Amino acid sequence: MxxxxxxxxxxxxxxxxxxxxKEYEYPGPVYPVNPKYEGEEIHGxxxxxxxxxxxxxxxxxxxxxxxxxxxxxxxxxELGQKGVLFAHIFSxxxxxxxxxxxxxxxxxxxxxxxxxxRILGPNCMGIYNPKHRIAFTHRLPLVSGPVAxxxxxxxxxxxxxxxxxxxxxxFSKMVxxxxxxxxxxxxxxxxxxxxxxxxxISMYVENIRRSGNEFVQLLKETxxxxxxxxxxxxxxxxxxSAVMSHTGxxxxxxxxxxxxxxxxxxxxxxxxxxxxxxxxxxxxYKIPNNLGTAIITGGGGPAVELTDECEAFGLKxxxxxxxxxxxxxxxxxxxxxxLSNPFEFGANGGHENMIKxxxxxxxxxxxxxxxxxxRPEWYSSEKLNMEEVVKSLANTISQxxxxxxxSIYSSFGVRKDTVDVINEFYxxxxxxxxxxxxxxxxxxxxxxxxxxxxxxxxxxxxxxN
Amino acid sequence: MxxxxxxxxxxxxxxxxxxxxKEYEYPGPVYPVNPKYEGEEIHGxxxxxxxxxxxxxxxxxxxxxxxxxxxxxxxxxELGQKGVLFAHIFSxxxxxxxxxxxxxxxxxxxxxxxxxxRILGPNCMGIYNPKHRIAFTHRLPLVSGPVAxxxxxxxxxxxxxxxxxxxxxxFSKMVxxxxxxxxxxxxxxxxxxxxxxxxxISMYVENIRRSGNEFVQLLKETxxxxxxxxxxxxxxxxxxSAVMSHTGxxxxxxxxxxxxxxxxxxxxxxxxxxxxxxxxxxxxYKIPNNLGTAIITGGGGPAVELTDECEAFGLKxxxxxxxxxxxxxxxxxxxxxxLSNPFEFGANGGHENMIKxxxxxxxxxxxxxxxxxxRPEWYSSEKLNMEEVVKSLANTISQxxxxxxxSIYSSFGVRKDTVDVINEFYxxxxxxxxxxxxxxxxxxxxxxxxxxxxxxxxxxxxxxN
Numbered sequence: 001m002x003x004x005x006x007x008x009x010x011x012x013x014x015x016x017x018x019x020x021x022k023e024y025e026y027p028g029p030v031y032p033v034n035p036k037y038e039g040e041e042i043h044g045x046x047x048x049x050x051x052x053x054x055x056x057x058x059x060x061x062x063x064x065x066x067x068x069x070x071x072x073x074x075x076x077x078e079l080g081q082k083g084v085l086f087a088h089i090f091s092x093x094x095x096x097x098x099x100x101x102x103x104x105x106x107x108x109x110x111x112x113x114x115x116x117x118r119i120l121g122p123n124c125m126g127i128y129n130p131k132h133r134i135a136f137t138h139r140l141p142l143v144s145g146p147v148a149x150x151x152x153x154x155x156x157x158x159x160x161x162x163x164x165x166x167x168x169x170x171f172s173k174m175v176x177x178x179x180x181x182x183x184x185x186x187x188x189x190x191x192x193x194x195x196x197x198x199x200x201i202s203m204y205v206e207n208i209r210r211s212g213n214e215f216v217q218l219l220k221e222t223x224x225x226x227x228x229x230x231x232x233x234x235x236x237x238x239x240x241s242a243v244m245s246h247t248g249x250x251x252x253x254x255x256x257x258x259x260x261x262x263x264x265x266x267x268x269x270x271x272x273x274x275x276x277x278x279x280x281x282x283x284x285y286k287i288p289n290n291l292g293t294a295i296i297t298g299g300g301g302p303a304v305e306l307t308d309e310c311e312a313f314g315l316k317x318x319x320x321x322x323x324x325x326x327x328x329x330x331x332x333x334x335x336x337x338x339l340s341n342p343f344e345f346g347a348n349g350g351h352e353n354m355i356k357x358x359x360x361x362x363x364x365x366x367x368x369x370x371x372x373x374x375r376p377e378w379y380s381s382e383k384l385n386m387e388e389v390v391k392s393l394a395n396t397i398s399q400x401x402x403x404x405x406x407s408i409y410s411s412f413g414v415r416k417d418t419v420d421v422i423n424e425f426y427x428x429x430x431x432x433x434x435x436x437x438x439x440x441x442x443x444x445x446x447x448x449x450x451x452x453x454x455x456x457x458x459x460x461x462x463x464x465n
Numbered sequence: 466m467x468x469x470x471x472x473x474x475x476x477x478x479x480x481x482x483x484x485x486x487k488e489y490e491y492p493g494p495v496y497p498v499n500p501k502y503e504g505e506e507i508h509g510x511x512x513x514x515x516x517x518x519x520x521x522x523x524x525x526x527x528x529x530x531x532x533x534x535x536x537x538x539x540x541x542x543e544l545g546q547k548g549v550l551f552a553h554i555f556s557x558x559x560x561x562x563x564x565x566x567x568x569x570x571x572x573x574x575x576x577x578x579x580x581x582x583r584i585l586g587p588n589c590m591g592i593y594n595p596k597h598r599i600a601f602t603h604r605l606p607l608v609s610g611p612v613a614x615x616x617x618x619x620x621x622x623x624x625x626x627x628x629x630x631x632x633x634x635x636f637s638k639m640v641x642x643x644x645x646x647x648x649x650x651x652x653x654x655x656x657x658x659x660x661x662x663x664x665x666i667s668m669y670v671e672n673i674r675r676s677g678n679e680f681v682q683l684l685k686e687t688x689x690x691x692x693x694x695x696x697x698x699x700x701x702x703x704x705x706s707a708v709m710s711h712t713g714x715x716x717x718x719x720x721x722x723x724x725x726x727x728x729x730x731x732x733x734x735x736x737x738x739x740x741x742x743x744x745x746x747x748x749x750y751k752i753p754n755n756l757g758t759a760i761i762t763g764g765g766g767p768a769v770e771l772t773d774e775c776e777a778f779g780l781k782x783x784x785x786x787x788x789x790x791x792x793x794x795x796x797x798x799x800x801x802x803x804l805s806n807p808f809e810f811g812a813n814g815g816h817e818n819m820i821k822x823x824x825x826x827x828x829x830x831x832x833x834x835x836x837x838x839x840r841p842e843w844y845s846s847e848k849l850n851m852e853e854v855v856k857s858l859a860n861t862i863s864q865x866x867x868x869x870x871x872s873i874y875s876s877f878g879v880r881k882d883t884v885d886v887i888n889e890f891y892x893x894x895x896x897x898x899x900x901x902x903x904x905x906x907x908x909x910x911x912x913x914x915x916x917x918x919x920x921x922x923x924x925x926x927x928x929x930n
Binding site: 416 | 616877
């Protein structure tokens, strides 16, 4: 690993990469380069005065370049001469600033081609590969997982890394693309398509640099194998101009992206929150057979709200069969309850009745999703064992019923004394295959999207689940 | 206060009301009634054996009835005979269960008319009036505020009471309507229209019992005076059936409600979260002159997302004037920044530059909303004084510019060590007239709705702000 552009005085830019290699105990050689500080040590690594003076053995694959934009073509040339295969250009100040920067990109690309080196960026954070101890910032877990993330925004790789940590999923690799003058979205999509460590591919995309047909073809090949979730940034007028300034590119029309998604089975989402929810959904849930949803909650008003929200975002809340209704009436009185879906138990609720109802719902053919509302604070105040409660809920769904059990928990503020019990609830539900969404809307959007993906696969004759 | 139907063995129903009168130190007489426990004490109140045996002086206004539904007509008769003016029927088991329950409601109404007593409910939680120490549950603050809430769901009055407490606003009065066989939505709307303590009227409505024209006329009269926010429950097919089971009524078509809102200036919202956000918005913000929005954030990807979300929900993100752009370029370099809106400062950010930019934006005529993203954890880790930071942000907006300063803070999990700093941020922003929304979407929806309300008022020739 070569890092060009480091300084003992600042802890960002190239120096920040040094710091992360140190923190993650990157096992290969790390060579900081800056003639000004030749011979000094930064974060325990000895600084070299030039690229040409670096040891030739072992050969180095990647150079991280964090010097002023104008100098980057020369550095790329030197890295190429040294036999380095890839240059990640961290520096910014290119096409995102206008014509002059565009010419600089052209120059950079020419040097790269001449010297047989491929470029990631410029204007990007680079890669996160937990298995190989490479990351772009501190305190990320060195745990590999099934999710790939390709992002045209460095800010979004940061956010995603931290959010995933909280939500409990991990990455095979993350890559921040920046201005994509050489290696681009399509190169990485193609890589992740066959990467055995990657089960779900997610992206933040502002634009594509190559022909739409090539992208569509590749997406079709990929979605057969694994779900591809795309969050398209720069959807409308001002969003376009924000993209222009961000990565110097033109954002495509969102209607084109929607039609592309329909053709290819891509799952389109609208924002960061939806991206995270969709990834969790793809990781934990089976593709539902149908849109039928059962709703179980404690009060009439909330039951109406959950039903409204599910229906507004594409799910159906059908009545259950007469037979099942009768079975439920056997043990729950009708007063203050609604026993045909949505299920609203009022004072007749309680954990045991809920379990009984869920076991009956598990046999309903027109239901694929069972949505319950939970209040972890209540389990705690009742001194129930959280692990047992969550397990007993999860166990109501049999292995072969192909149903997903979904939890909704929303709160309007945080209290110090309930943080632990809430976090325990999140982790126990996750362990038991249950996602906790913060609203019925969030659940409905994700489940509907998963169903649409399944529908696409079925129509193409592909196997699902 | 008379409470009919109490028991020393259970802590819900009528007994729960006794408990709350005790907790809130309700200053008037409280008479529990149950022949079974005559002479005993419950929560410190002596139980009477019959309504007729209660003292005649002072006269009692309200009787709370929590006995089996079948007995309620007789109790209402007795209350009427005693000269009580209002009966709140807590009991359920009426039209929400079908034909038999409907007849019971009819009987109840006849008794009420015959005996000159008005009925609230049945099947409802009743009222919350902090000023007069009346509430339907524990631990609500005895603090009056400017918000009225009328709800056809008891569950939603509970949720609203707790959520408002967290969000820092208070109620003039809350009323849970239940099946509305006598006193209904229109009666209470009419009351709150002229109630000097009420500045914002909010409602959860499933249906109306009287003619739509009467409702529309009253709404038109009311919105001239104060904003009316309606959350309509039971919007689509299954939502309708959930409403039927909930309060025994038919939900009206949502398209009719939308057209009604356009005619009357009512602010329609879709769910509980939007209701709460809209109330905060009406309480803290000025009606904006236009939809122009400035966005200030730290990174390119987030800037694109905020812009997309604002535009998707009706706001505009225009470029600012050349003059202002020049002023900003004087102190922020262009590299890694976007200086024409959305504003993205990257490494050039920092609190002081942000303040300078906001002061320039305060003079922009086409901007009414300034949206910033904040991370309270960062203020804390930088050891900044939260109060000073928030004040310095709030002070960038001059009194006469009619602009709203908006904060977005979203997080994907809670950590015990940051709860305090986050809650401090919420309270300091509130004190300084800033609302913290959890997403740009939430902010955009609320601001757009407030603007629409202002537009309605302007078109009708009413004064705004």
